[in-house]
Amino acid sequence: MTGLQECKGREKLVVVGAGMAATRFVEELTNLAPDRYDILVIGDEPRLAYNRVLLSSVLAGDLSLDDIELQPSHWWRAASVQVMSGCKVVEINAATRRLVLDSGETIDYSKLLLATGSRAIRLPIEGADLCGVHAFRDVQDVEALSQLGGRAKRAVVIGGGLLGLEAAYGLARRGVDVTLAHVMDRLMERQLDAAGADILRRLAEEKGVRILLNANTTRIGGSDRVEEVEFADGRTIPADAVIFAVGIRPNADLAKNADICVGRGVIVDDGLETSAPGVFAIGECAEHDGVCYGLVEPAYEQARVLAARLAGQDASYCGSVVSTNLKVSGVRVFSAGDYLGEGDARRIVCQDPRMGIYRKLVIRDDRLVGAILIGDTNGAADLLDLIRSGADVSSMCDELMFGPPMQEAA
Incomplete structure (x- = not known):
């Protein structure tokens, strides 16, 4: 049996998963309660935690893998946090509070955090x-996709969400002829309305990505290697490589096999605790109030709440306002809240398709409930704060849309 390097009086806290949610949690907890726990982080990837959001920049050649590392090895040592990389937890015994690794080693814990993330569909x-x-x-x-520029001339990316657009853009930057095929009638349908998606489509095509909408992929053809992609309407296009970016599935099997309650993800309460006492879950593997967010900001919010709770503070998680604020295919995109604004909502739109600018505010009962910004995302943080707070914006609509008025010269 392997134990933590335990200091007297400290509880043993094991974190399974070494991604962005786990790292933010450890950062928060060691800041709030540096002497309360002996912490062990177990990750199945051989590298230290990295910023997954920036993988597209690595693919495009703008950043290196070292550039996206979240914390260097000396930070973990200074925080007195043990890290086991390239190790996989294969079993949880919640009754005895013991873990089993793929090596056969066992590790005991007092508290356990599952931050196992998700996997590609x-x-x-x-x-x-x-x-x-x-x-x-x-x-x-x-690393595999980075080699395509030298081998593959034509690639098809299946999926028109954030990941698909980023993969397509990165490959295009490497000189690959890229087609993005999306089954829906617009890109990023979970974040954008039709007008905003149309502007994004045009901007992506200007950057070298061919877009196929309403394209239901039914077959990938080839004898040993990819040769073509076929769609439900009978169209086929030649391809040397295919990239799936059609969504993610929470990694909940470890919890399920331990008889911890799971739905789509690992079910947690407002304290982010699972059905097993002393076992918690955050990030893409967690399901709260029927929702698996699959986004970074909710994971960070969960990390902050759980760190506060385990540091002895009174904190609870009540869900997140879903938002996106990223550079997608080289284009700044922000989306938050009820971006469609159907029903009795007031929709204020300002757009310049030639400049690739689109701004939309959704107001209901004098409260900002949703927004979309494309091209120019200045003020996005303020808009998100207003959506979260529910403040009255009836007197500031023009300022929110166009910015503060220019002061007259003295």
Whole structure:
């Protein structure tokens, strides 16, 4: 049995998963209660934690893997946090509070945090296992895709959400002829309305990404390697590589096998505790109030709340206002709240398609409830604060849309 390097009087806290949620949690907890726990972080990837959001910049060649490392090794040592990289937890015994690793080692804990993230979904279609079919999820995927510029001339990215657009843009930057195929009638349908998505589509095409909408992929053709992609309407396009970016699935099997309650993800209460006492979950693997967010900001909010609770503070998680504020295919995009604004909502829109600018505010009962910004995302943080606070914005609509008025010269 392997134990933590325990200091007298400290509880043993084991974190399974070494991604962005886990790292933020450890940062918060060691700041709030540096002497309360002996912390061990176990990650199945061989590298230290990195910023997954920036993988597309690595693929594009703008950043290196070292550039996206969240914390260097000396930070973990200085924080007195043990890290086991390249190790996989295969079993949880919640009754005895013991973990089993793939090596056969066992580790006891007082408290356990599951931050196991999610995995990429692959469509169950013919040819999905051919050589040349990839996902876009982690460092290994990026390393494989980075080699395509030298081998593949034509790639098809399946999926028109954030990941798909980022993968397509990164490959285009490497000189690959890229087609993005999306089953829906607009890009990023979970974040954008039709007008905003149309502007993003045009901007992405200007950056070298060919877009196919209403494209339901039914088959990947080839003998040993990818040769073509076929769609439900009978169209086929040649391809040397295919990248699946059709969504993610929470990694909840470890909890499920331990008889911890799971739905789509690991079910947690407002204290982010699972059905097993002393076992918590945050990030993409967690399901709170029926929602698996799959986004960074909710994971960070959960990390802050749980760190506060484990530091002895009174804190609870009541859900997150979903927002996106990223550079997508080289284009700044912000979306938050009820961005469609259907029903009795007031929708204020300002756009300049030629400049690639789109701004939309959704107001209901004098409260800002949603927003979309494309091209120019200045003021996004203020808009998100207003959505979260529910403040009265009836006197500031023009300022929110166009910025503060210019002062007259004295």
